Amino acid sequence: MNAIFHRTSVRRYTDEAVSAEQIELMLRAAMAAPSAHNQQPWEYYVVTDKAVIEKLSHATQFTGFSADAPLVFVACSRKDSPVPEYVNIDMSASVENLLLEADELGLGACWMGIAPHEDRMECVNEIIDIKEGLTSFALIAVGHPLKEKQQQDRFDPDRIHYIK
Numbered sequence: 001m002n003a004i005f006h007r008t009s010v011r012r013y014t015d016e017a018v019s020a021e022q023i024e025l026m027l028r029a030a031m032a033a034p035s036a037h038n039q040q041p042w043e044y045y046v047v048t049d050k051a052v053i054e055k056l057s058h059a060t061q062f063t064g065f066s067a068d069a070p071l072v073f074v075a076c077s078r079k080d081s082p083v084p085e086y087v088n089i090d091m092s093a094s095v096e097n098l099l100l101e102a103d104e105l106g107l108g109a110c111w112m113g114i115a116p117h118e119d120r121m122e123c124v125n126e127i128i129d130i131k132e133g134l135t136s137f138a139l140i141a142v143g144h145p146l147k148e149k150q151q152q153d154r155f156d157p158d159r160i161h162y163i164k
């Protein structure tokens with residue numbers, strides 16, 4: 001899959017909006033992820049309101065760049081998921097799928113960690129007035145990349161262990 005070997009974190013975007021079709025494709029990819037017990041713990045908020053994006057950009061000291069993004073997804077998980085110990089692992093698979101689809105669409109995206117930090121989760125939950133039964137997991141800023149960025153080659157044969 002080309003996107004795996006092309007995706008990088010993109011933190012600077014043009015002003016161009018992300019289309020409704022592109023948003024749906026990214027969410028379809030996010031919801032196609034594997035999950036423990038097939039529990040699918042995810043729900044997503046799609047934020048294009050500039051004022052809310054600005055507030056979310058203050059959620060942590062590492063999220064400031066996202067104030068200029070045309071779109072921010074808030075990946076959330078259901079608190080009543082049947083296998084709670086796997087929820088954040090499932091969420092990670094979902095967010096990675098979303099990032100890869102963003103790359104496939106020619107968009108740039110960056111994951112911003114919120115869970116498992118309770119203070120960050122509460123902050124995001126309050127800003128979006130989150131639905132009962134959900135909590136925030138991550139923010140994902142998305143937009144049209146301001147410039148092309150090369151992926152780093154991180155392949156390291158020393159980290160591979162064969163048992164023959």
Ligand SMILES: Cc1cc2nc3c(=O)[nH]c(=O)nc-3n(C[C@H](O)[C@H](O)[C@H](O)COP(=O)(O)O)c2cc1C
Pocket residue numbers: 007008009010011060062063110111112113114
């Ligand atoms: C769990 C997680 C949390 C992250 N949080 C942030 C963040 O808060 N701010 C940010 O700019 N990048 C964040 N990143 C992106 C990483 O910095 C980035 O993936 C890493 O530097 C590798 O670069 P690459 O994505 O371009 O391969 C996060 C990535 C992950 C997986």
